[in-house]
Amino acid sequence: MNKTVNQKAWLFVLPVFILVAFNAVIPLMTVVNYSVQETFGDNTFFWSGVLWFTEILQSERFHDSLGRQMIFTFSILAIEVPLGVAIALTMPRKGAWVPVCLVLMALPLLIPWNVVGAMWNIFALPDIGLLGYGLNAMGFDYNFTRQIGDAWFTLILMDVWHWTSLVVLLAYAGLVSIPDAYYQAAKIDGAGAFAIFRYIQLPKMKRVLTIAVLLRFMDSFMVYTEAVVLTGGGPGNSTTLLSIDLVKIALGQFDLGPAAAMSIIYFLIILALSWVFYTLMMRNEES
């Protein structure tokens, strides 16, 4: 049989094609273009091959900021996911307190990122901030602008405060969608609170938790505004995360080639790790 060839069908694909080209392919290709060339900013380019990539991948500076990025991301994931689930479990599932809890939980998410950074910066200042002054008054030697440990503590605390709510709301959505009958069936079987959590609530929350972990992973890997407003990457370079480093190279030093190469490596790391997370969490899951 002859296939009917209908060239007009391309017209239906065209709008999507143009849209994707403009919002993804062309910007990405610009970066790729920069990453293999040397430029002095006067619109003259020299081919440099994979020079920038090897340079970045071998540079101690990149290793350090990637390492800090990993520590930051895995710390906040290790805190925010269990904490978010725990808070969601304690929230009421019906009654007048439900909207109150939901609004309280949503509040941190509504605050602009640079405001969060500024807020925590002032809050944690050792001389005038409530947190900083309070800790010092209690006898702790706390100064996040001078001491590396204190800077990390404040950075992670701020992120936990800002983003745990997202995990809470997602986990809560998963919890309320479990029909009462599941709890009754577990009760009839004589299941305790832990068994109910392990065999009913956790499996039923699996999908939303996967989303929560992926979102938190990607967002924390790209975190910039709050961190830069809070610590500016300091003291020294001790809290310079990948995104902060990238901005320093691209806009501070105006090294467009290495910055472009770094962007691509950065993007590929996020893509690869997201894929690993997703595959691990969705393992054994039916289609």
Add this chain to the structure above:
Amino acid sequence: MTLELRQIEKTLGTDVHIHPTDLVLEAGGFNILLGTTLSGKTTLMQLMAGLDRPTGGTLHFNGKDVTGMRVQNRNVSMVYQQFINYPNFTVYENIASPLRVARMPDAEIKKRVGAMADLMRLSPMLDRKPAELSGGQQQRTALARALVKDSELVLLDEPLANLDFKLREELREELPKLFADRNCIVVYATTEPIEALLLGGSTATLHEGRVTQFGPTGDVYRNPKDVISAQVFSEPPMNTATVRKVGDRVDLGGIAYWPCPAVLSDKPDGDYQIGLRPHHVTPAANTPDGAQDGCVKISGEVLVTELSGSESTVHFKVGPEVWVSLAHGIHSFGVGEVADLQADLSRAFYFGADGALISS
């Protein structure tokens, strides 16, 4: 084996969910709770299981008071309208779960689960997760979980309601066989009168938190105690209207007259309620007075006609009431048309002002 409810009652604040109820349920045959949504079937079952505490009254199992005993300590199983299984357990582990809780040895568990899976035709799917099964298989897994542990009380809360038509019929046929040689009390909640009739056993009709009638299913259907029980146990709902007895004649709001039936003959003149099941109201016969013997012709404006293959359902106005006629064959009436129908008076129920059935 008996489960006895003595003046069991459940109120929540000022809301009465279950009015004081007396009920004695026996092993052998289904005990059916029949009522519309929110009539209290599920609440009553939860009280029977001990999932919920009654606010008044006592619950006795084989004569022993089990009120307030925790559900874990009673030998109860329950199957729900939703297909409730442990999502990350295989079918095998799901069926085995109640036995594991009871700390049964592995060899015995294997034997029992195998036998139960054969009975439920689940043997090929034992290694799958519930989400990989069809609805019917998921519900069979839930049933297997409920049956594998030899409970003394099995509560089935609309177990077939979420299944599609074919599977529902199939499983409904299997259910009585599954329980035939078991010594346990089976309680089955449903909203469908037809399901109650097909499953047999005993039926309790529920209406707004009250058991209005309880007895062998056939008896409850044929001899409703009052107008509410009759309406609950009729699908489409029973047609009712006020009739006036004047001397030896009965008057249906000026629409039709007929001679006073025997049951009303020694009753005083006045208003009564008539109840007629939809299949006793059929299109008028081809006789001079438009009705066969024992029937009376009734005409009314047609609101809607539904044709479902071999049956026709006609909704039409009878004075202030809307009646439904259910007849074999295709009888098409246009909307707004005045249809001539006949009511089989020999099948009519008469109820007094208090709603109670008037019987000879």
